Amino acid sequence: MGIQDIVEGKKQWRAHVARVKALPPDYQIVYKEMQKYLFKVGPIDLADGRLLPEIVDFFEEGVASGKGVLELIGKDVAAFCDDLIKDTRTYADVYQESISANPGTAEK
Structure with missing residues (x-):
């Protein structure tokens, strides 16, 4: 992973966070709880996947x-x-x- 990849990843994450902040307060609260839950128990590819952006898409459709x-x-x-x-x-x-x-086998 090069520096350009890191910079691009940060840009994408900031854009994602901006979309979340544009949601109504009740949606933001639920999204943050979902995010915490998924980071704790979620899929291995969560950071690389499209799950979180798809949740925001779903929420934006609900708001609309x-x-x-x-x-x-x-x-x-x-x-x-x-x-x-x-x-x-x-x-x-x-x-x-x-x-x-x-x-x-048990750890000692």
Whole structure:
């Protein structure tokens, strides 16, 4: 990864953050909670993927149609996020595989 890649990545992230800040306050709160949840349990390719920008796209469409954020995703933010990443490999999957690969061995 060169310097140009880093600079371009920062530009993209700043543009993404600006889009989030343009959302209504209730959408921003839910987005931030989703982001925290996904960074904690989410897919391995979250940083390189399109999931977060696609969530913002979805939210922008909801705002344009006049819907509240909870009308779009429901009351359980974690369940909505889990549904988004259900077919994606997560860090929890990697950890579980590493444990399953060495059954009966314990760290000392």
